[in-house]
Amino acid sequence: MTDKAMFMLKLSQLFKAIIVVLFLPLMSCNDKDKSNHAEKQFEIISDVxxxxxxxxxxxxxxxxxxxxxxxxxxxxxxxxxxxxxxxxxxxxxxxxxxxxxxxxxxxxxxxxxxxxxxxxxxxxxxxxxxxxxxxxxxxxxxxxxxxxxxxxxxxxxxxxxxxxxxxxxxxxxxxxxxxxxxxxxxxxxxxxxxxxxxxxxxxxxxxxxxxxxxxxxxxxxxxxxxxxxxxxxxxxxxxxxxxxxxxxxxxxxxxxxxxxxxxxxxxxxxxxxxxxxxxxxxxxxxxxxxxxxxxxxxxxxxxxxxxxxxxxxxxxxxxxxxxxxxxxxxxxxxxxxxxxxxxRYVYGVRTNQNILNSEIFPSRMIRDKRFKYIRNFNSIEVVEKNLTGKPNVDFFLRRGSEKFKNEPFEELYDLEKDPFEQQNLAHNTELKVVKERLVRDLFTWMGEQGDFLKEELGSMPIITPKGNKGFKLDQDTPRRKIPDSLKNTLEKGDYTVIEYW
Missing domain, CATH: 3.40.720.10 (Alkaline Phosphatase, subunit A)
Incomplete structure (x- = not known):
């Protein structure tokens, strides 16, 4: 073999070695390598x-x-x-x-x-x-x-x-x-x-x-x-x-x-x-x-x-x-x-005021992938504890609870078995620990959110905007009629005013 042929052979072998070193990792990449490649692909796209x-x-x-x-x-x-x-x-x-x-x-x-x-x-x-x-x-x-x-x-x-x-x-x-x-x-x-x-x-x-x-x-x-x-x-x-x-x-x-x-x-x-x-x-x-x-x-x-x-x-x-x-x-x-x-959780809020069927019936919800807890704060089960002693205010509190009389104070659902929430398990003793966890974490979240509702009963705010525009519980709407004797009887002191509305 001539010197020139020997040189070309060695050069060819060197080139093949370089190819192997550069591309062998790609040829034998495992799932982690593919994941890293996807990460880099995303980063490249994200530059634009x-x-x-x-x-x-x-x-x-x-x-x-x-x-x-x-x-x-x-x-x-x-x-x-x-x-x-x-x-x-x-x-x-x-x-x-x-x-x-x-x-x-x-x-x-x-x-x-x-x-x-x-x-x-x-x-x-x-x-x-x-x-x-x-x-x-x-x-x-x-x-x-x-x-x-x-x-x-x-x-x-x-x-x-x-x-x-x-x-x-x-x-x-x-x-x-x-x-x-x-x-x-x-x-x-x-x-x-x-x-x-x-x-x-x-x-x-x-x-x-x-x-x-x-x-x-x-x-x-x-x-x-x-x-x-x-x-x-x-x-x-x-x-x-x-x-x-x-x-x-x-x-x-x-x-x-x-x-x-x-x-x-x-x-x-x-x-x-x-x-x-x-x-x-x-x-x-x-x-x-x-x-x-x-x-x-x-x-x-x-x-x-x-x-x-x-x-x-x-x-x-x-x-x-x-x-x-x-x-x-x-x-x-x-x-x-x-x-x-x-x-871990998602949360839900219900406010029935300022809609055509406006009533006082606020609710809060906490849910993980499997279990869901709801508290209806003006349920008919607890409305007596929410009363104020003012006849005009208490009329609307009772009216709200009676409007939703079939909705209990507490609801608990196993969404894996009951995705359409048909069976309330709030009083199931086997789920007591689950319910206690959800109640605790719900009220922690409510506190962090600055919620005006509290765990203790006895205070059921009637919310209204500054200037008392809208939210008129004591007036008729196209879907709700109020007795004449109670129209325009709610006063400024009966409401919790939301200043920025």
């Missing part, structure tokens, strides 16, 4: 701030989606997102009512802490909401559709487009043209909330509806032969279908104008069948997330997550960090395939 879109439907039960098990309703767009991303089976809001539910998404705080715990009320004026938080990280923050939050000083949207009228449908539409124009021309990363008015009533008028076209559950199976209920439910299904059309149009715009580094979340603000309650049918929400190259398609998470986790998650995705005063936590680890516990 993703666009963030949160699509929020209005008043739709978590049980009324194909991807959540109801094949009788048309939700093909949400089902598509679930196939292309991650479906969450244990996502919650703390309040089954519009304004308080939305305020949690925008502030990262539970309703009692952010101040919006009755419908149509404002959050506290010193709250630093998503608009300010995301702007500091270089984002434009946009609201397209229904608002239902205030004050303007807290929610300073860079752009805001109201819903638009549309013929032959019962509700206004999301502003599709404005959204499309924005997608075409956006010059910086954005965080956009697209907030639909569907399927919230008024529903479509469906002629000759058939109960066999609807899916029933333990909480409504007794209404299969109720013609008015079936007609309303059929209209609700049709309104869901209309919202599905809106979402399909949005996804087409996303596909046409935005790149894959777009985080897209779909949810609905609360369940209509459990509205105003702290039952899961009201508080459990759909939550589906798509983020190509980060979230594994067709994946599922059973971890407890909450609307207060949305803002911390957005801050994390945008390269920031949630402050310690926020109630929520980032769920980005779940996006990346980890199965980390995010929340």
């Amino acid at each position: 701030k993703p666009n963030i879109i949160f699509y929020l439907s209005d008043d739709q039960d978590v049980y009324d989606y194909g991807c959540y098990g109801n094949k009788k309703v048309n939700t093909t767009a949400v089902d598509r997102l679930a196939k292309e991303g991650m479906l969450f089976t244990n996502a919650f809001t703390a309040q089954a009512i519009c304004a308080p539910s939305r305020s949690q998404i925008f502030t990262g705080l539970y309703p009692l802490k952010n101040g919006c715990f009755a419908n149509h009320t404002a959050t506290k004026p010193d709250i630093k909401s998503v608009t300010e938080q995301m702007k500091e990280l270089g984002y434009e923050v946009v609201l397209a559709g229904k608002s239902h939050v205030k004050p303007d000083s807290v929610y300073k949207w860079d752009k805001e487009w109201a819903p638009v009228p549309k013929k032959d449908v019962p509700r206004e539409y999301i502003p599709l043209d404005s959204i499309e124009d924005y997608f075409k021309t956006a010059k910086k990363p954005f965080c956009m909330f697209i907030t639909s008015k569907y399927p919230h009533g008024k529903y479509f008028d469906v002629e000759n509806p058939n109960a066999t076209d609807l899916k029933f559950y333990p909480f409504n199976s007794h209404k299969k032969s109720d013609k008015a209920y079936v007609k309303s439910k059929a209209g609700y299904y049709r309104s869901i279908e209309e919202d599905n059309t809106q979402l399909e149009n949005i996804l087409k715009l996303v596909d046409n104008y935005l790149d894959k580094n777009t985080l897209f979340i779909y949810s609905a603000d609360h369940g209509v069948s459990g509205k105003f309650t702290v039952k899961d049918i009201g508080l459990k929400v759909p939550f589906v997330v798509r983020w190509p190259n980060v979230i594994k398609a067709g994946s599922t998470s059973n971890q407890l997550i909450h609307y207060t986790d949305v803002l911390p998650t957005f801050l994390d995705v945008a390269g920031g960090k949630a402050t310690h005063d926020l109630d929520g936590k980032s769920i980005v680890p779940l996006f990346k395939g980890k199965d980390d516990e995010i929340n």
Whole structure:
């Protein structure tokens, strides 16, 4: 062999050795190596701030989606997102009512802490909401559709487009043209909330509806032969279908104008069948997330997550960090395939004042993955201990407890065995330790939230805004009549005034 041939052989062997050293770890990588690779992939993607879109439907039960098990309703767009991303089976809001539910998404705080715990009320004026938080990280923050939050000083949207009228449908539409124009021309990363008015009533008028076209559950199976209920439910299904059309149009715009580094979340603000309650049918929400190259398609998470986790998650995705005063936590680890516990508990709040059926019947809820505890503070079982001795005030306290006379002081449910909360186990001695733990931790949380309700009975506040505007328990509403002798009898000293409302 010539010297030149020998030199070329050695050079070839050296090159092969270098190849082995460089690539052998990749060829033999184990699951941990793959996980590390995914982490690095996420970090690389995160160098370019993703666009963030949160699509929020209005008043739709978590049980009324194909991807959540109801094949009788048309939700093909949400089902598509679930196939292309991650479906969450244990996502919650703390309040089954519009304004308080939305305020949690925008502030990262539970309703009692952010101040919006009755419908149509404002959050506290010193709250630093998503608009300010995301702007500091270089984002434009946009609201397209229904608002239902205030004050303007807290929610300073860079752009805001109201819903638009549309013929032959019962509700206004999301502003599709404005959204499309924005997608075409956006010059910086954005965080956009697209907030639909569907399927919230008024529903479509469906002629000759058939109960066999609807899916029933333990909480409504007794209404299969109720013609008015079936007609309303059929209209609700049709309104869901209309919202599905809106979402399909949005996804087409996303596909046409935005790149894959777009985080897209779909949810609905609360369940209509459990509205105003702290039952899961009201508080459990759909939550589906798509983020190509980060979230594994067709994946599922059973971890407890909450609307207060949305803002911390957005801050994390945008390269920031949630402050310690926020109630929520980032769920980005779940996006990346980890199965980390995010929340041991989620909590619920019920305030019946300032709605058309306004009554004094506040409730609080604590829930882990298996067990759920509810306390109804003005239950008929305990109302006598809440009375004040003032006949006009006590009338309304009794009226509230009698309105919900079938709801006991304490409720405890084993959600693994009883997901629709049909069997109250509050007096089951075998679960005494479980109940004591939940009661203790609920009141600890209430104290941290600055709740005006206490564990001890004997004080049942009647809340009202400053200036006593609204919250008029002693006046008629379209759904509630007050005896003439008691109209306008509640005085300023009878109320607990919320100064910032």
